[in-house]
Amino acid sequence: xxxxxxxxxxxxxxxxxxxxxxxxxxxxxxxxxxxxxxxxxxxxxxxxxxxxxxxxxxxxxxxxxxxxxxxxxxxxxxxxxxxxxxxxxxxxxxxxxxxxxxxxxxxxxxxxxxxxxxxxxxxxxx
Numbered sequence: 403x404x405x406x407x408x409x410x411x412x413x414x415x416x417x418x419x420x421x422x423x424x425x426x427x428x429x430x431x432x433x434x435x436x437x438x439x440x441x442x443x444x445x446x447x448x449x450x451x452x453x454x455x456x457x458x459x460x461x462x463x464x465x466x467x468x469x470x471x472x473x474x475x476x477x478x479x480x481x482x483x484x485x486x487x488x489x490x491x492x493x494x495x496x497x498x499x500x501x502x503x504x505x506x507x508x509x510x511x512x513x514x515x516x517x518x519x520x521x522x523x524x525x526x527x528x
Contacts (some may be wrong), residue, residue, distance in 0.1 A: 432459075440464065441471045 432440070443453055444464065454461040514521055 432457075437467050438471070441468050444468055 440457065441464075442451060444450060445468075451465055452459050454464050457464075511521060513519075
């Protein structure tokens with residue numbers, strides 16, 4: 403048997419040995435689903451080093467995936483789902499802001515009239 407055939411056979415044997423957890427794929431790029439399955443194994447108590455060796459990735463990589471996974475989950479729990487009232491709340495806040503500004507302008511005009519001060523001139527729109 404030639405060297406090339408032995409190398410292919412060795413790679414196939416390594417792939418077959420890990421087929422139970424990663425679908426028989428060789429180490430390389432991991433899909434989001436595959437990463438999630440790996441992280442869940444870690445969260446269930448499997449040893450980080452053992453899983454790293456099995457999948458052919460570093461323990462640091464797995465730890466990074468775990469931290470990203472947990473941070474994403476935490477962010478998802480913080481966000482509040484939007485509902486139909488949000489648009490109405492936004493519209494009403496804008497209206498309150500408009501009314502407040504108009505009241506401030508009217509109060510300013512009243513104070514100027516009471517103090518005998520000239521009113522601010524208006525620009526004519528053309």
